[in-house]
Amino acid sequence: MNSQSTYGTTEHQARAVHWFSKLRDDLCRALELLEADLEGPNASSELQPGSFKQTTWERPGEGGAAGGGGTMSVLRGRVLEKAGVNISEVNGEFSPEFRKNIPGADDDPTFWAAGISVVIHPRSPLVPAAHMNTRMIVTKKAWFGGGGDLTPVFADDEETALFHRAYKNACDRHDPSYYPTYKKACDAYFYLPHRKEPRGVGGIFVDNLNSGDWEKDFAFIQDIGLSFMGIYPQLVRRAMDLPWTEAQKQAQLVKRGRYVEFNLLQDRGTLFGIKTGGNTEAILMSMPPEVHWP
Secondary structure, three states: OOOOOOOOOOOHHHHHHHHHHHHHEEEEEEHHHHHHHOOOOHHHOOOOOOOOOOEEEEEEEEHEEEEEEEEEEEEOOOEEEEEEEEEOOOOEEOOOHHHHHOOOOOOOEEEEHHHHHHHHEEOOOOOEEEEEEEEEEOOOOEEEEEEEEEEOOOOOHHHHHHHHHHHHHHHHHHOOOHHOOOOOOHHHHHHOOOEEOOOOOOEEEEEOOOOHHHHHHHHHHHHHHHHHHHHHHHHHHHHHHOOOOOHOOOOHHHHHHHHHHHHHHHHHHHHHHOOOOOHEEHHHHHHHOOOOOO
């Protein structure tokens, strides 16, 4: 593991924050285009194209000092019932009970973290829900993490193959071992043990990435975001104009319950946000707008 002086420097941090902000802006524009392009039976006059509304928040630091903050960008529209694209940059100290879970925090609890988090819940049950995030964390050590995964109500083999191909191509551009490794990690992570079922059809999941070459790792992390922005709107367009039934909508609402269960019971990102004093609304942005349990 490289030292803080060569991996995770303040220059690295600034570049990562700039990238997360740019990706946020580009992704929001791409998703707003979906809202404008809806046609057919789902383009009723009752629902207007949605656009992102931004809300900033600040995190109080220790002793009254600033602890960073972030920006929530949320769209509620006719194609995407709820889409959130959040960015954050926070710093401070990990709580004593949480330090043992974080690399490099045992001896020194101070940390810096920044990232982008994307969760999309479509209105149509024929369009898959999706999640993507990338992040950089610095303690006495420094690393990247992130990934993307797909949660359809009705799994479609072609749709799943397109999503996985996009991420395999992204991984292969950097290291041929990445895709099988991170796909396996995704399948293991996005699993509901109390249901004995996966949350969706997978993707990739990356954590504690530090190859010793910050530029190499940063390039890969950028590709995770770019690949998601490239493939997900394509998948939405394949199905967003198709008619759907009330029974299909009810199946979607039940499937969303699984999403809630995972995020509240299993998700490490939710726990990280809560334990580091993040904004509650931003942390729980991932919750779907309407859910049913049978």
